[in-house]
Amino acid sequence: MDGRTDSTSTWLGAPLQQLPTPALTLDRATMQSNAERMRERCQALGLRLRPHVKTHKTLEGAELATGGTRRGIVVSTLAEAQFFAAGGFDDILYAYPLPGGRLEECAALAQRLEAFQVLLDSPQALALLRQHPLPPGKRWLVWLKLDCGNSRAGVRPTDPSAMALARAIAEEALEEVMLVGVYAHCGNTYGCRDVQAVQAIARATTSAVLDFVTALRQAGVPCPQASIGSTPSCSHPVPEMAQLTEVHPGNYLLYDLQQTLLGSCHPEEVAIRVLTRVIGHYPHRNQLLLDCGWAALSHHGRDQLPAGCAAIEGHPELRLVGLTQEHGQVEAVDGQLDFGRYPLGSTLALIPFHACATAAMHPVYYVHAEGKVVELWHPVRGW
Amino acid sequence: MDGRTDSTSTWLGAPLQQLPTPALTLDRATMQSNAERMRERCQALGLRLRPHVKTHKTLEGAELATGGTRRGIVVSTLAEAQFFAAGGFDDILYAYPLPGGRLEECAALAQRLEAFQVLLDSPQALALLRQHPLPPGKRWLVWLKLDCGNSRAGVRPTDPSAMALARAIAEEALEEVMLVGVYAHCGNTYGCRDVQAVQAIARATTSAVLDFVTALRQAGVPCPQASIGSTPSCSHPVPEMAQLTEVHPGNYLLYDLQQTLLGSCHPEEVAIRVLTRVIGHYPHRNQLLLDCGWAALSHHGRDQLPAGCAAIEGHPELRLVGLTQEHGQVEAVDGQLDFGRYPLGSTLALIPFHACATAAMHPVYYVHAEGKVVELWHPVRGW
Numbered sequence: 001m002d003g004r005t006d007s008t009s010t011w012l013g014a015p016l017q018q019l020p021t022p023a024l025t026l027d028r029a030t031m032q033s034n035a036e037r038m039r040e041r042c043q044a045l046g047l048r049l050r051p052h053v054k055t056h057k058t059l060e061g062a063e064l065a066t067g068g069t070r071r072g073i074v075v076s077t078l079a080e081a082q083f084f085a086a087g088g089f090d091d092i093l094y095a096y097p098l099p100g101g102r103l104e105e106c107a108a109l110a111q112r113l114e115a116f117q118v119l120l121d122s123p124q125a126l127a128l129l130r131q132h133p134l135p136p137g138k139r140w141l142v143w144l145k146l147d148c149g150n151s152r153a154g155v156r157p158t159d160p161s162a163m164a165l166a167r168a169i170a171e172e173a174l175e176e177v178m179l180v181g182v183y184a185h186c187g188n189t190y191g192c193r194d195v196q197a198v199q200a201i202a203r204a205t206t207s208a209v210l211d212f213v214t215a216l217r218q219a220g221v222p223c224p225q226a227s228i229g230s231t232p233s234c235s236h237p238v239p240e241m242a243q244l245t246e247v248h249p250g251n252y253l254l255y256d257l258q259q260t261l262l263g264s265c266h267p268e269e270v271a272i273r274v275l276t277r278v279i280g281h282y283p284h285r286n287q288l289l290l291d292c293g294w295a296a297l298s299h300h301g302r303d304q305l306p307a308g309c310a311a312i313e314g315h316p317e318l319r320l321v322g323l324t325q326e327h328g329q330v331e332a333v334d335g336q337l338d339f340g341r342y343p344l345g346s347t348l349a350l351i352p353f354h355a356c357a358t359a360a361m362h363p364v365y366y367v368h369a370e371g372k373v374v375e376l377w378h379p380v381r382g383w
Numbered sequence: 384m385d386g387r388t389d390s391t392s393t394w395l396g397a398p399l400q401q402l403p404t405p406a407l408t409l410d411r412a413t414m415q416s417n418a419e420r421m422r423e424r425c426q427a428l429g430l431r432l433r434p435h436v437k438t439h440k441t442l443e444g445a446e447l448a449t450g451g452t453r454r455g456i457v458v459s460t461l462a463e464a465q466f467f468a469a470g471g472f473d474d475i476l477y478a479y480p481l482p483g484g485r486l487e488e489c490a491a492l493a494q495r496l497e498a499f500q501v502l503l504d505s506p507q508a509l510a511l512l513r514q515h516p517l518p519p520g521k522r523w524l525v526w527l528k529l530d531c532g533n534s535r536a537g538v539r540p541t542d543p544s545a546m547a548l549a550r551a552i553a554e555e556a557l558e559e560v561m562l563v564g565v566y567a568h569c570g571n572t573y574g575c576r577d578v579q580a581v582q583a584i585a586r587a588t589t590s591a592v593l594d595f596v597t598a599l600r601q602a603g604v605p606c607p608q609a610s611i612g613s614t615p616s617c618s619h620p621v622p623e624m625a626q627l628t629e630v631h632p633g634n635y636l637l638y639d640l641q642q643t644l645l646g647s648c649h650p651e652e653v654a655i656r657v658l659t660r661v662i663g664h665y666p667h668r669n670q671l672l673l674d675c676g677w678a679a680l681s682h683h684g685r686d687q688l689p690a691g692c693a694a695i696e697g698h699p700e701l702r703l704v705g706l707t708q709e710h711g712q713v714e715a716v717d718g719q720l721d722f723g724r725y726p727l728g729s730t731l732a733l734i735p736f737h738a739c740a741t742a743a744m745h746p747v748y749y750v751h752a753e754g755k756v757v758e759l760w761h762p763v764r765g766w
Contacts, residue, residue, distance in 0.1 A: 020461075020485060020766060054708060076709050078403075096709060097662040099674065100728040102403060121663065124727050152710055153663050153672055187707065279480040280504065280536050289536055291482065295743055296766070299682040324570065325437060325739055326459045326479060327535055344507050345483040356708055360678055360744070363765045382746045383403060383679070 008364045011373050016275065016366070017347055019373070022296035023275045024362040025349070026056075026377070028369045030271035031253050035064045038234065038252050045242040050074055050093065052229065052250025055356045057379035058365065059087040065253050074229075074248045078105055083380035085113055093117040093143065095183060095248070097153050098125040103132040110134050110141075117180055121145040121154050126168055126177070133176045140176060142169050143183040143225070148208040149201065150187045157182075157212035163219065166212075170221045181225025181245065184209050189232035195263040202233035206240045231255070235264040256355035257311055258301065273313065273349040274358060275366075276328065278342045286337050288318075290328035292350060296361055297323060301353025310350035320350070391747045394756050399658065399749070400730055402756070405679035406658045407745040408732070409439075409760070411752045413654035414636050418447045421617065421635050428625040433457055433476065435612065435633025438739045440762035441748065442470040448636050457612075457631045461488055466763035468496055476500040476526065478566060478631070480536050481508040486515040493517050493524075500563055504528040504537050509551055509560070516559045523559060525552050526566040526608070531591040532584065533570045540565075540595035546602065549595075553604045564608025564628065567592050572615035578646040585616035589623045614638070618647040639738035640694055641684065656696065656732040657741060658749075659711065661725045669720050671701075673711035675733060679744055680706060684736025693733035703733070 011019060019025070042049040051065035052074040062073055062084060072091045075081045081094045082105070090113045094106070098120050109116040111134065120126060120142060129140045144166050147154030155162040170179035186205040192198045205228050216223045228241070229248035241247065254272040255265040274296055280289030294309075301309040302323070312318045312330065318337075322329035328350075331337070342348070352358035359365070359379065367375035394402060402408070425432040434448035435457040445456055445467060455474045458464045464477045465488070473496045477489070481503050492499040494517065503509060503525060512523045527549050530537030538545040553562035569588040575581045588611050599606045611624070612631035624630065637655040638648040657679055663672030677692075684692040685706070695701045695713065701720075705712035711733075714720070725731070735741035742748070742762065750758035 018484070020482075022766060097672065097674075099403075099660070099662070101401070101660075122727065147665075151665075151668060151670075152707065152712070156667070159667070277482070277484075279482070282534075284539070284542070285534060287534075289480065291480075291766075294683075294740065299685070299740070300677075302682070303686045324535065329535070344505065357677065357682070383405060383674075 008376050011366065012376065014373050016368050016371055016373065019275055019366055021275050021277045021347065022292040024296070024359065024365045025273045025275050026254065026365050026367045027271045028367050028374060030269060031061070031064055034253055034255060034269060034271060035067070038249065039067055041234070041237055042247060045237060045239075047241065047244060048072065048246035050227065050246050050248045051253070052076070052248050053080060053084065055251045055254055056359055056365070056377070057083075057381065058377040059084065060367070060375060060377045061253055062089060074250070077383045078102055079380055079382045081109055081116070085109055085116070091115040093119065095119045095143070095145075097121060097145070098128060100128050103128055107132055107134060110138055115141060117141040117143060119143040119145050119183055123165060123168065126165070126172070129177055130173060139178045141178055141180045143181050143227075144169060144179065146182050146184040146209060146212060148184045148186065148205040150185055152185070152187065154184065157208050162212065163215065166216055166223065167219065167221050170223070179221070179223055181223055181227060182209055182212060184228045186228055186230045186233050189230045190258070190262070192232065192262060195236050198232040198262065199236060199238050202228070203238045203240055205233070206238065206244060210243055231259060232262050232264045235259070251355055254355040254359070256358075257307055257351050257353045258304070261307055270351055272352060272355045272358065274310070274352060276348050276350055278344055278346050278348065281339045281344065283337075283339060286331060288330040288337065288339070288342055290330060290348065291326065292328045293326040294323045295325050297328070297350060297352055298354065298357035298361055299323065300357040304353060307353055310352050313349040313351055315348065391759050394749065395759065397756050399751050399754055399756065402658055402749055404658050404660045404730065405675040407679075407742065407748045408656045408658050409637065409748050409750045410654045411750050411757060413652060414444070414447055417636055417638060417652060417654065418450070421632065422450055424617070424620055425630060428620060428622075430624065430627060431455065431629035433610065433629050433631045434636070435459070435631050436463060436467065438634045438637055439742055439748070439760070440764065441760040442467065443750070443758060443760045444636055445472060457633070460766045461485055462763055462765045464492055464499070468492055468499070474498040474500075476502065478502045478526070478528075480504060480528070481511060483511050486511055490515055490517060493521055498524060500524040500526060502526045502528050502566055506548060506551065509548070509555070512560055513556060522561045524561055524563045526564050526610075527552060527562065529565050529567040529592060529595060531567045531569065531588040533568055535568070535570065537567065540591050545595065546598065549599055549606065550602065550604050553606070562604070562606055564606055564610060565592055565595060567611045569611055569613045569616050572613045573641070573645070575615065575645060578619050581615040581645065582619060582621050585611070586621045586623055588616070589621065589627060593626055614642060615645050615647045618642070634738055637738040637742070639741075640690055640734050640736045641687070644690055653734055655735060655738045655741065657693070657735060659731050659733055661727055661729050661731065664722045664727065666720075666722060669714060671713040671720065671722070671725055673713060673731065674709065675711045676709040677706045678708050680711070680733065680735055681737065681740035681744055682706065683740040687736060690736055693735050696732040696734055698731065
């Protein structure tokens with residue numbers, strides 16, 4: 001079903017420059033260092049790191065992010081949950097509003113794993129769990145999703161229904177359901193323009209979560225865990241986050257152009273590239289054509305000027321101005337292109353705006369060290 | 384490698400409403416009718432239809448589009464060429480600037496198929512072919528790519544280098560290389576706002592191509608074929624196109640919201656949907672949450688207001704206002720949402736802005752007839 005995946009193993013050991021393009025490449029040393037630094041940051045705060053795997057969706061990436069333990073990850077689809085469970089992972093939090101039609105699959109995971117955990121934000125979802133009790137000895141492990149300003153899923157912690165729902169999860173059926181913790185995604189950090197603004201949101205989210213946990217405890221409702229996440233907030237954590245029990249960033253393993261612009265990372269910490277080749281010279285319109293279109297890069301960043309969908313590594317004189325399915329159009333930032341610098345067939349490396357979106361376009365990632373392909377990672381997809 | 388593909392066959396025969404979501408669905412009768420109508424249009428003009436398969440990338444879709452002959456298609460990646468060749472297709476035109484590093488793969492296809500055809504727009508690409516001659520009895524079958532105003536790949540037919548290159552292809556090595564035809568993609572039709580503007584571009588492209596072919600013939604250079612394409616131009620062909628030999632649209636098999644807005648089709652001719660479920664009610668911000676994010680829809684159309692990334696079928700009172708990886712946010716066009724109309728778990732069908740981009744996000748397409756899944760199509764991906 002995949003025209004190239006079967007033959008990708010022939011590229012192990014090959015110099016990066018020989019890869020067929022477009023190719024998604026990941027720098028192993030950079031990912032290792034990103035993983036270590038995030039672990040160190042969390043250790044310094046006494047926080048558990050529960051990496052989200054939705055950016056790369058690979059066993060190898062999750063192994064790196066968990067420091068080899070294969071314990072404690074977040075997924076956002078059931079396909080991911082099943083893939084990582086089959087790959088030997090456990091303590092998997094399926095941090096997505098519970099899908100009513102797929103409770104049997106959730107129950108199968110709950111029985112198969114030591115700790116398959118689900119998330120909900122409505123009494124209806126709790127009722128669904130109650131309609132599908134697990135066998136004796138197993139309880140549904142439930143996180144309550146809080147919306148602390150991100151305005152997507154979640155109950156607002158200041159809404160009285162939040163306390164009522166937490167209490168219902170914790171107390172309604174002690175043998176069937178357990179309230180593990182509260183979970184908030186501060187995705188609103190992506191709207192920031194600098195680290196200071198990111199930290200203000202991280203502080204507000206932490207405070208909203210902790211206030212809610214305090215209120216729960218005062219009301220006698222046990223809530224062992226409190227988790228927030230997003231790569232911007234966890235790349236520059238505020239001290240208040242030490243009062244949480246865990247965090248769940250994901251993108252940081254690769255980082256991307258967007259994270260650089262947000263201040264989450266330095267350019268040299270971005271591990272992801274799309275390798276592409278020059279396939280056309282068009283002097284009359286002062287353009288190069290690349291063999292990388294939106295099918296290999298995605299459209300993300302298209303409306304985020306001046307960044308656009310990608311930067312071209314080592315070539316500040318170039319900018320990507322257009323993408324169709326399999327073509328990228330490149331112009332000079334100023335003046336005339338020196339076409340001799342970019343011969344037909346020569347490679348360029350694109351730094352994508354949004355790693356999650358670019359990774360989703362590729363059946364295989366070429367992981368490299370010292371200029372050679374050392375691993376091939378195959379992501380899960382679908383739902 | 385794919386968390387769900389192995390088990391998708393269990394959905395054959397299932398009512399559409401039972402599918403796990405998000406799910407890409409294709410209406411078989413609509414596709415059949417789209418395929419037939421395009422064939423009829425071409426027959427009426429005496430044109431051969433060489434369908435482009437890059438929208439759906441499936442054997443079944445290409446079978447439908449070729450009327451079961453499995454002969455005469457266009458692909459835009461080598462992975463597609465290899466996939467369709469392995470699937471029994473022949474007369475495959477790889478309409479993409481020739482990749483220098485993959486000539487061996489092209490040569491293998493040329494030897495395997497009766498007619499594997501390549502495309503080029505530079506003397507360097509011709510030199511590459513000359514460096515990789517095929518075994519005796521086989522010649523490289525070459526189309527010259529013309530840029531008739533689309534400003535992507537191709538030589539401009541009015542540029543003297545176009546004639547020189549055509550002559551070189553046709554005459555430089557009669558035993559090794561043959562000039563099959565000239566090929567132009569009028570992708571600039573996608574910038575139009577109505578059929579009249581689309582037809583003006585189709586007319587100009589046709590005229591530019593035919594003038595070039597006439598000049599070639601006057602210069603004694605044989606050029607048997609002349610092909611233009613794009614779904615907008617071929618959905619309402621102008622009479623002048625009858626003087627071409629073939630056309631190569633692709634999107635028309637599915638159509639999409641963008642094509643509706645361009646006037647290429649009526650809404651009922653759009654075969655593609657993304658089936659999604661309501662997963663959250665947020666009355667305080669007057670929003671519904673759907674289990675379809677950009678991972679299932681793509682970001683295409685995001686900056687194309689008022690269309691956006693998708694319309695919601697049968698619900699003109701709703702609009703999709705935001706997409707993150709796995710979530711879609713829906714608001715009322717006016718006033719308050721009546722949440723009772725959209726219970727948690729209920730399904731909605733999204734009509735995507737750009738079928739090519741949405742299809743690229745899915746490992747399987749659920750093809751349906753009379754409300755039930757009748758076929759599962761698995762697209763090729765990668766390069």
